[in-house]
Amino acid sequence: MLVQIPNIAPSLAGAWVADFQSSSTTTITGLSRLSPHRCLSYPPFPLLLFSTEGVGFAAKLAINKSQNFNGVRGSGNYRDTGIVPSEVRLLCDLEQPEPTWTVRHIGGSMRGAGAEQISVLVRNTVESKASKNVLRLFYSLGYKLEYELLKVGFAFHFQRGAQITVTVSSVNKMLKLHATDEAVPVTPGIQLVEVTAPATSENYSEVVAAVSSFCEHLAPLLHLSKPGISTGVVPTAAAAAASLMSDGGGTTL
């Protein structure tokens, strides 16, 4: 189970937030424009930064089932998994000496009164490493490629009440299939910040609290929101800008 808070927060005066959904199977919610000289400045609270990784590339090929399969679309497919449809993604990490592939199934979000009240999105996620011809396998099984994205950025992992991962990345689209060299930013100058943490059905409340607490610390630099909820222009943008301008220099990644 992945506790996912898509985020965005305009952190500079005059910054703006773009909030859009690309398709029914994927959501990119909110992008914050960050100064090219200050990617993300961490507030002065104790963080154990276990590692930083250069996520050079993570092409996301969202594969959707052919319309011919049973239960692909329609409310009947959602069952108890909420209104967010499930999707399968093929991720290729190009930063490795040999590109490595991961299949990730993201289920519908948790639903119910409890889900409405919490500030994060809770979704079931299953991952599997796979050998390099996984895309060909899915094609052979009748799946259709829905979209392809190139994400370039960094991932941070640390422990703060939960195993939290923060990724800061630019999202790029490829004008031709698999042409990573010709990728263009979906929103130039704007990067996506995502905060996620794994959880089980037994401990997700604690993980939700940990992630929420962490996200609160990021304010006023970042204002995080649930996917699908527009953040608009953050009221604290002016305060954030003032804070940054008074800071002698940002902490670069």
Added chain:
Amino acid sequence: MPIKWVLPWQPNAGTTASSQIVNEVTQCVESMNGVKDGRWKATLTFYKPMLRDQTLASEFPRDFLGMSLPEQPSKYYFIIRGQRLVLEADSSIQTIMDKLQSYKARVSLNFEGFQYQLGDFQLRVGKVSPTHSEALRGIVMEVEYLPISSMEKSRQMMEEFLDIWQDALSKRSLPGHFVHLEPNFADFGLGDLYTSQHTAVQYATVVAQVISTVQAGQAVRN
């Protein structure tokens, strides 16, 4: 990893595989001073597409197989033989396929029996039977040569061993023999160094032979 040949039992015309033959084969291994080394089990699953419109079935692969191997407990293998495609994935890929609900397991076959150490070789003799049935559908044998991973470098050694083995087995006058069906691994994108993907491809080939043998036997009886 060591090179391995997977050999299905080819019964003589008008005969079928039986537990008696399995017993004779294992006795032959033991007569060659093979040391019993425990049990083994592999499972192969046939998947079928879950289609709204069954008339479209021909557009989807009919030979989509999944395989679990005892030497790779955390892995799972998919094979689409007609497309010369083999995939290695974590075993969690089965959970993903269940959630996607696009393909469903139709029938599973178990390959299970005892394994033996015989010098530099490891032999496995196994029955082929449906998962929830004791009915024997075939017999397979794995011959693994432990020192070498290169298929070409080990070929002569494997062939010589197989000659010795077939000669020993022939003395028991069994109604059939083991055959070596070597798929074209290069077609599947596999190289000379042996891997579990090679094993999965061999089993996909073997199971096709087992099925055709069973069907031929049923046709004769009918």
